[in-house]
Amino acid sequence: MKSPTKPTPHEATREDEDVDFALIELLFFAYRDFTSDPDAILARYDFGRAHHRVLHFVNRRPGLTVAELLEVLRITKQSLARVLKQLIDTGYVVQVQGPRDRRQRELYVTKKGHSLALALALPQSRRINAALEEAGIEDRAALERFLKAMVDPELRAQVDRPPSGGDRTSERGKME
Amino acid sequence: MKSPTKPTPHEATREDEDVDFALIELLFFAYRDFTSDPDAILARYDFGRAHHRVLHFVNRRPGLTVAELLEVLRITKQSLARVLKQLIDTGYVVQVQGPRDRRQRELYVTKKGHSLALALALPQSRRINAALEEAGIEDRAALERFLKAMVDPELRAQVDRPPSGGDRTSERGKME
DNA sequence: AAAATTATGTCAGCCATATTGACATAATTA
DNA sequence: TAATTATGTCAATATGGCTGACATAATTTT
Secondary structure (H helix, E strand, O other): OOOOOOOOOOOOOHHHHHOOHHHHHHHHHHHHHHHHHHHHHHHHOOOOHHHHHHHHHHHHOOOEEHHHHHHHHOOOHHHHHHHHHHHHHOOOEEEEEOOOOOOOEEEEEOHHHHHHHHHHHHHHHHHHHHHHHHOOOOOHHHHHHHHHHOOOHHHHHHHOOOOOOOOOOOOOOOOO | OOOOOOOOOOOOOHHHHHOOHHHHHHHHHHHHHHHHHHHHHHHHOOOOHHHHHHHHHHHHOOOEEHHHHHHHHOOOHHHHHHHHHHHHHOOOEEEEEOOOOOOOEEEEEOHHHHHHHHHHHHHHHHHHHHHHHHOOOOOHHHHHHHHHHOOOHHHHHHHOOOOOOOOOOOOOOOOO
């Protein structure tokens, strides 16, 4: 009857039950709105999400090198270049020659950059807090464990890297 | 001493404590890897993430109209156009003239589209399940509540819309 | 010391995905 | 009949990715 080449609508099948569409969609919607918060702010600075991500990680990991930033963002050098240059040219980020290895450029936010990073993070933080309360989350640690477990195992080191001590000179570098 | 115009590195301040950087970053990393799963598959079809999102929602909300799809994806008609056209031309999605309003085009996946949607969702679902187990999540409902609470309140209706009953003809439409 | 490697920067070009604004058509509603 | 609505399409533009090639300086290896 129905030629197999003529496309026709199709119903869900039994296998659909095996797939966790609920959480897949919830993650999509949650992240969609989570990232929408800073957009309005960024537009006022003629910045985009790419600038946001760079600024965020430089703020959180002061002294980060270019190579490390590329690994965290999972983008290429060329993709980073323009965005980073703009942030430097407009005084949000500075580069410092690496003390151990002078080829490296350690990245730091300026006061201006720190302020903007904070301003961008604030609405996101508020959204998170509101959601935690609204959902009546008691076990916040469980939520953190879940999100961390969503990360590729070999990349989880990136998650644990936030500026704990303050002195990062001993953390990185293959001084053998 | 230090001219205020010359950018210099800057330290974290007290306000940083008020911001939930931990969860902000966890969301970033979790979502980064969550979306990376389907990419390898999509590349084999010469599709991108835009195709994935369209296919996902058409699969999950059969009979969705173009306007509804635009609202869910939060993109413009023109952004959708090319991607949707490609999916239709290659037989993954079909349009059916709306029965109530013949201006509308109801969107449906074909069998081919359904298969691909499922194939794309599978690794994501597996990642979620692995993370739930690994994190020892007992209260899955709490996680769902949290994610849903992250969504803008006025947009939460979109979250609840998945095809529950199977018969969707009575769910939507403004028949009073 | 010379050679190889590494970290960074830059150039040129390409692609995917998003945007806005304008306009056309058909169908519905007023 | 007139206005509105749902969709489609055209043109132009922006952003943020990509690859490949090449240059420079600094470090490491030989």
